[in-house]
Amino acid sequence: MKDIYFFILSFIIFCQSVSLSAQQGQSTMSYTVSMDSPSSHYFHVTLRCEGIREQTIDFKMPAWTPGYYMILDLAKYVINFQAEDDQGNELIRRKINKNTWQVETRNAPVVIISYDVFAYVQSVAHPFLDDGRGFISPTGVFMYPDRYLHHPASVTVKPYYKWNKISTGLDRIEGMTNTFYASDFDMLYDCPILAGNQDILSFEVQGIPHYVVMENQVDIDTVKYISDLKKMVLEAVKIIGEIPYKHYTFLIMGEGMGGLEHRNSMAVFSSGGRYGLADPEGYKNWLAFLAHEYFHLYNVKTIRPVALGPFDYDRENYTNMLWFSEGVTVYYEYLILNRAGFLDSKESLEHMRMDITNYENIPGHLVQPVTMTSFDTWIYFFNRGENASNTTISYYDKGCALGMLLDLKIRYETKNEKSLDDVMRTLYYDFHKAKNRGFTDQEFQDVCENIAGCSLNEFFEYTSTTKTIDYPKYLAYAGLDIDTTLQNLPGVQMGADVYEHNGKVVISNVEWNSPAWYAGLSPKDTIIELNGNLATSLLLNEILDSGKPGNKLEITIGRRTGRYNLEITPEPKQQRTFNITRLSQPDPYQAKILNNWLKN
Secondary structure (H helix, E strand, O other), X not given: OHHHHHHHHHHHHHHHHHHHHHHHHHOEEEEEEEOOOXXXXXXXXXXXXXXXXXXXXXXXOOOOEOXXXXXOOHHXXXXXXXXXXXXXXXXXXXXXXXXXXXXXXXXXOEEEEEEEEEOEOOOOOOOEEXXXXXXXXXXXXXXXXXXXXXXXXXXXXXXXXXXXXXXXXXXXXXXXXXXXXXXXXXXXXXXXXXEEOOEEEEEEEOOEEEEEEEOOOOOOOHHHHXXXXXXXXXXHHHHHOOOOXXXXXXXXXXXXXXXXXXXXXXXXXXXXXXXXXXXXXXXXXXXXXXXXXXXXXXXXOOEOEOOOOOOOOOOOOOOOOHHHHHHHHHHHHHHHHHHOOOOOHHHHHHHHHHHHHHHHOOXXXXXXXXXXXXXXXXXXXXXXXXXXXXXXXXXXXXXXXXXXXXHHHHHHHOOOOOOHHHHHHHHHHHHHHOOOOXXXXXXXXXXXXXXXXXXXXXXXXXXXXXXOOOHHHHHHOOXXXXXXXXXXXXXXXXXXXXXXXXXXXXXXXXXXXXXXXHHOOOOOOEEEEEOOEEOOHHHHHHHHHHOOOOOOEEEEEEEOOEEEEEXXXXXXXXXXXXXXXXXXXXXXXXXXXXXXXXXX
């Protein structure tokens, strides 16, 4: 009976699948998005579904944007949801959960829905509209009919009348004005659209066009800029050996912060504070930022853990592997810039050193394994609380350090015949190309060990535990030394960070088991007086910088329950620098690995 039941159930599922596929073969979905009044910040969206005959259709707005690991509840920006057939007859609709509108279609051959989206959050994961920019982050603008994520769709963009350019990774449909095609919703949701009066530069790599779309004019040498971007792309492509797109678009907007990768485009903001393009260091930071987002088209979009596609757009998509997907991408941004000639070996090592110190010098490195911070990113992403540095770490920082260790280990064990590049290529060709899927955690370890030709249990312990990392051992493979000792620095420390707000000195966090912790200081306390003087952050720094261990600090604080006088005994100021230097007499094997790893 179980066999008969299983057969009947399988047959029903098969018939439903065949029916759905047949419907998709003769049905169409066409979006139109307009933005007639940018100052209102509302996009108007219509979706015409033709040939989908069902009693009801559930239209869903995604709850998050891939690459931005945070539930955004994008449906909260939707108003004025309407539904009708092609004769203008209103269809009954109801909202059945936070991001789903159900329409009673009664097998109508054409169903048209329309709605407005409030677009006022400036981020790479939200749509935004004002009189200078129309940025369509697709998951926040385009609803999809439930069970039809594999259906193709077209999008017609009607820009504000003062705008003359539309830029996107979507393919244009010939013979139609501002109309684009997506083979399925995963493609649609992975191709943001920018409408405005942006400048567009271009270059080619292996005959494939790359468009550099800039919202604001930048006072730099554009010829050099384009040449540098081309060098960066070429070095990234060499790692894998194949370009997996027909065209690529850099969407570079002005005001805002952050960046987000896509399979044949990126959306980034250029005013994040680190990127003074006229300054050589700022310019290098900018190129590193773009290299990071660009390399994600491999490491995330094609080389990916199984959880990162196909996506469930309703809820969290958990993975332990963001240390690899994100952190190792940080490592590769340094390698790409080094190989392209923008960073020398000393600068590259300094970037890696800084990531190590960012991770190692916070209490959270003793608490949270990097696999757990990957899994828990849905909780912490941009929701880090006052105690976060005590309990959490960044998978960007530790992931970069782990990428370096893994690369050096493979080079050492294979006598410099293999490297982390071989891992990336294997994952790309064996899983993405051959199997059209991502890899499991165990499959990732198996690939690394097969290429290294040895067990990597010690390395993978560093990912799943808080075990102390043996940096000297791994860096010695390349003839390098690293200082992991605790250094005494001038002055003292109390174990609390502060900032000034409206002329007040406010505590932002208190380190576990520090003098501030034992004295009873708390985040959001306001420091009113220091040794009887009106408190300022400058005065606090002067006291700590000139202080000596044992000198007590009288402090008056204010909190919601009143005003308190406390006494703190600051401790010696200590920190591990993790300075990386070359061994004075490396053996030929060590020198070979270093010279093959980083260009001088």
